[in-house]
Amino acid sequence: MSKRLTFLSAAALSLTLMLPAQAEDAPGVDTVLATVDGVEITLGHVIQTRQTLPPQYQQLPADVLFPGILDQLIQQSVLSASVEGEPKSVALAVENQRRSLMANLAIDAILATAVTNEKLQAEYDAAYGNVEAGQEYNAAHILVETEEKAKELVAEARGGADFAELAKAHSTGPSGPNGGSLGWFGAGMMVPPFEAATFALEVGAISEPVQTQFGWHVIKLNETRAIAAPSLDEVRGELEATVQQKAVEAQVLAMTAAANVDRSGAEGIDPAVLDQLSLDAE
Template sequence: MLNLLSKRLTFLSVAAFAAATMQPLHADDVPTVDSVVATVNGAEITLGHVLQSRAALPQQYQQLPVEVLLPGLIDQLVQQTLLSQTAGDAPKSVKLAMENHERTLMAGVTLDAVIADAVTEDALQAAYDASYGAAEPTQEYNASHILVEDEAAAAALTKEAREGADFADLAKEHSTGPSGPNGGQLGWFGTGAMVPAFEAATIALEPGAISEPVETQFGWHVIKLNDVREKAAPTLDEVRGELAAQVQQQAIEARIAELTEGASIDRSAADALDPALLNSITLDAE
């Protein structure tokens, strides 16, 4: 049985529970979210409560077989109802949590609608055109390097490489960097990916050329430029997720700004609060 509650709790018998509390549906009834699937001391548990409980589960539990989920979720709701019925009046902390939770959920309803209206193909195309429409192809570089601790060692390796020694073999033998075992290969990278001194030295090289020793905060480098290529702007589909997030954020910010502009908001009491109150007042304090 799926343990959806704390390990301190044990599940009720589904069969015994069903015999005592389930309200049978007639064969011609079509269950809806309002259909009562259980009662606990008169309190109704509906199919909607079950569905909402499932939606709140972590993803790995939502994928469990429905024949496991359904009795487990009903057990959970029954136990929660029993426990809540014996709790007495809700403490201040619970009332505040419920108010905050409702506020969060209703804000989410509004944001879902804002996002649904905002993220359209036209909006994505407009965002793409604004970000990439006029973008020129950029240069990418494929380079290898040997990293050593001092300039003298770097100069000696530069001389060996320029005189015909295999650069990859030199990197494997001498480089202290993580790319050493791979022959110093750094793969393809664009501008801004490397520290400025390394990048400037790489850009200044012709393919196949080897740099003078270059100092960075990591040590001394000997760089070999293997190749250069042009990288075109990405397609819309390649950046669709990024653009959707951008459009969503802009739409949310615009909606909040619009609502704020049209609302009457008084923060004077909040602005006068001592931040230390966060540590000095408890939730259940009267």
């Protein structure tokens, strides 16, 4: 072999030794990070623990979480080993937790295929297909204590006085400093006498004095606009949630009906037993 080939072979070997470990040596969920009296704590245990942390803790850097979670698992292992036997409450909690986790996986599978364009459209049509266009009103008012004062203000407003300035000067309501502006509102948002008077006005008109439990109002209707049902895209999130909920409920009912469920063991049990039994009582 030539000296040149020998040199190249040695260089290749050197580079190989400098490369990162092969994929099969990369850490996996079964990689053992620590043992406590022979009990293994794996990388999978650390990852699963991180996933159960509150969101504010999950956002911490990995170099902070990793040693902290590992220390916690080691300490839990030491503490749990100090307990003789496994209490019934722990065994039952583990069973319930496993049941819950597996049920959540089943629900995730249902949700993954629950929403389709056809189902969204059907839900939209059912919710909004028959909704008639409504009306919204933009109005201002002046609130005073007596009918006499209200009549005076009606005369001034109809005579050409600036309504907003009248409201600022005379209204006792919280909208007074804003010129009496109430913004946009629809049916059911104001007390009935106020609504009835407003809805009867032409745009730009000033009402006669209107009495409510708050006092006497002088109302000016500024503008109206038609309101239609929202578009599908505007309520897509709401519709998706409804479709998903219905899909889960339907699937759960169907699966429960198909299962061999025997509730006979619960017959004759007094519900008060929930408050009377201790799981770990001898």
